Amino acid sequence: MSEELFRDFWWLMFPIFGMVMAVFGMLQENRRIDAIHNRARRELGTDQ
Amino acid sequence: MSFAQFFAAYWWLMFPVFGMLMAFVGMFQTERRSNQTMDLIKSYVDQGKDPPPELLKLVAQQSDWDMDMSGVGGGSKSNRAWTFVVFLALAAGFGTGYYFMRAESWSFAFLIVAVTMGVMAVGALLLLIFGRKS
Numbered sequence: 001m002s003e004e005l006f007r008d009f010w011w012l013m014f015p016i017f018g019m020v021m022a023v024f025g026m027l028q029e030n031r032r033i034d035a036i037h038n039r040a041r042r043e044l045g046t047d048q
Numbered sequence: 049m050s051f052a053q054f055f056a057a058y059w060w061l062m063f064p065v066f067g068m069l070m071a072f073v074g075m076f077q078t079e080r081r082s083n084q085t086m087d088l089i090k091s092y093v094d095q096g097k098d099p100p101p102e103l104l105k106l107v108a109q110q111s112d113w114d115m116d117m118s119g120v121g122g123g124s125k126s127n128r129a130w131t132f133v134v135f136l137a138l139a140a141g142f143g144t145g146y147y148f149m150r151a152e153s154w155s156f157a158f159l160i161v162a163v164t165m166g167v168m169a170v171g172a173l174l175l176l177i178f179g180r181k182s
Contacts, residue, residue, distance in 0.1 A: 002052075005052050008056065012059065016062075019062075019066050026070070026073070030077065030081075033081055036103065036106060037085070037088060039102075040088050040102070044092060
């Protein structure tokens with residue numbers, strides 16, 4: 001059954017890869033913005 | 049109903065559910081980050097210091113995103129043209145998928161996405177033609 005399922009839905013790996021990349025990109029962007037905020041806080045001399 | 053049967057019947061639901069989750073998380077995070085950025089800028093101004101250019105750039109980026117999402121025709125003309133091309137390509141891709149799979153019972157999912165993307169493409173084209181020139 002799992003072989004048949006894979007044969008029917010193998011093409012789903014492409015949109016799923018796209019979704020994984022979208023989540024990964026969002027996490028990377030969050031990390032980038034966090035780094036900017038943390039640097040700005042350090043320069044400001046506060047630890048909000 | 050086995051997992052295979054369940055998956056075969058409802059696999060297409062993963063796309064709208066993923067889209068809704070991403071939209072919700074994105075909206076929530078944008079709001080939170082925007083508030084944090086504005087608080088930091090306010091703290092800099094209160095201390096009589098110039099905010100770092102990266103922070104100001106973040107605010108500008110968030111404003112652009114708000115403008116794009118509000119559908120008032122913001123963003124540069126090339127951005128709007130690219131949005132039109134992306135939606136057109138998605139509509140064409142899913143339309144082709146529907147054409148080849150139209151004999152299947154689940155082919156309606158392709159048609160729904162193709163029509164949605166087509167409407168989005170028409171909207172992007174209208175914004176490109178009649179939107180604010182910037």
